[in-house]
Amino acid sequence: MELVTGYVMQPIQDVFPLLRSPKKIFITTHHKPDGDAIGSMMALYHYLTKKGHHVTAVSPSEMPDFLAWMPGAALALNYEAQPTESLEGLASADLIICADFNDFNRTKHLEQALADATQPKILIDHHLFPKPVWDYGMSIPEKSSTCEMVYDFINLYGDNSLIDLDIAACLYTGVMTDTGSFKFPITTASVHTMVADLLGRGLDHTRIHEEVYDSWSENRMRFLGYVLIEKMEVFRKYNSALISLSRKDQNLFKSQNGDTEGLVNYPLSISGIRFATLITERSDEVKLSFRSKGNFDVSAFAKNYFDGGGHFNASGGRTKTSFIETIAYFKKILSDIHPQ
Numbered sequence: 001m002e003l004v005t006g007y008v009m010q011p012i013q014d015v016f017p018l019l020r021s022p023k024k025i026f027i028t029t030h031h032k033p034d035g036d037a038i039g040s041m042m043a044l045y046h047y048l049t050k051k052g053h054h055v056t057a058v059s060p061s062e063m064p065d066f067l068a069w070m071p072g073a074a075l076a077l078n079y080e081a082q083p084t085e086s087l088e089g090l091a092s093a094d095l096i097i098c099a100d101f102n103d104f105n106r107t108k109h110l111e112q113a114l115a116d117a118t119q120p121k122i123l124i125d126h127h128l129f130p131k132p133v134w135d136y137g138m139s140i141p142e143k144s145s146t147c148e149m150v151y152d153f154i155n156l157y158g159d160n161s162l163i164d165l166d167i168a169a170c171l172y173t174g175v176m177t178d179t180g181s182f183k184f185p186i187t188t189a190s191v192h193t194m195v196a197d198l199l200g201r202g203l204d205h206t207r208i209h210e211e212v213y214d215s216w217s218e219n220r221m222r223f224l225g226y227v228l229i230e231k232m233e234v235f236r237k238y239n240s241a242l243i244s245l246s247r248k249d250q251n252l253f254k255s256q257n258g259d260t261e262g263l264v265n266y267p268l269s270i271s272g273i274r275f276a277t278l279i280t281e282r283s284d285e286v287k288l289s290f291r292s293k294g295n296f297d298v299s300a301f302a303k304n305y306f307d308g309g310g311h312f313n314a315s316g317g318r319t320k321t322s323f324i325e326t327i328a329y330f331k332k333i334l335s336d337i338h339p340q
């Protein structure tokens with residue numbers, strides 16, 4: 001995987017001396033956080049609190065219901081609901097840690113405040129092409145998840161024994177969700193070694209699977225049925241499928257925050273489909289999610305056509321173009337590029 005940045009952060013080990021005395025630490029993650037975002041943020045929250053630091057964890061937007069069970073989730077601030085407390089936490093912090101994103105614009109409304117902050121900034125992330133704005137950190141696209149990197153960070157500091165069941169549950173959630181329950185190619189042996197370590201401590205992984213995947217409302221299940229019957233187009237010629245959801249579609253089943261989570265993956269279960277796209281109409285923009293199997297690089301695709309990025313097999317983008325025009329544009333690109 002080619003990384004053309006020319007930008008070098010101080011290695012994460014250089015942060016350790018800063019953590020020898022109690023510090024005020026601000027941790028945040030990306031807007032519309034997923035399991036890896038909240039998992040890595042809360043694992044760091046528990047670990048650093050245990051080390052004697054004062055930690056403020058801020059999610060840029062509300063966390064989805066399927067993560068509300070996570071240990072300490074109620075201790076995290078939601079920037080959209082608690083902007084004043086969140087910004088106070090940022091202003092008073094000695095250090096800033098950014099987990100599971102590598103461009104301030106992924107935090108949406110926190111972007112400017114982070115850019116203006118003068119404290120040392122630390123990155124722990126596995127997306128491609130970090131912006132050159134962090135002082136210290138780890139940016140490793142070959143890692144399965146930011147949670148795996150937080151686990152590495154704790155071990156590097158020699159604190160493996162501090163991993164308790166709360167930290168383990170947070171870490172497991174992120175690695176499980178970002179690897180598609182351990183099936184994506186990025187699920188290396190080191191992922192399984194980490195999971196073995198967590199299970200060895202008595203982690204109840206079955207409960208976590210149930211909390212995350214078997215906590216749907218009846219409406220969400222019926223919404224999925226509607227989407228697959230009415231809203232999925234399959235383009236056999238291009239080994240591709242598209243799901244497009246207008247705002248009206250999203251309101252039909254009293255859909256909740258998080259109900260579109262994972263929809264983009266369903267078409268990839270159709271034999272022969274290698275590229276799946278979800279186009280979602282939001283109030284202020286149109287959002288696109290891309291997933292692929294095999295050799296089609298959806299990170300480059302998102303970057304080239306939709307102002308986005310992410311990983312080789314999972315990425316996203318956005319546009320200010322209308323929903324209808326976006327669908328037409330997408331179909332045109334599809335016939336131009338012929339994904340294999």
Ligand SMILES: [Mn+2]
Binds near residue numbers: 037100144145146178
């Ligand atoms: Mn991630």
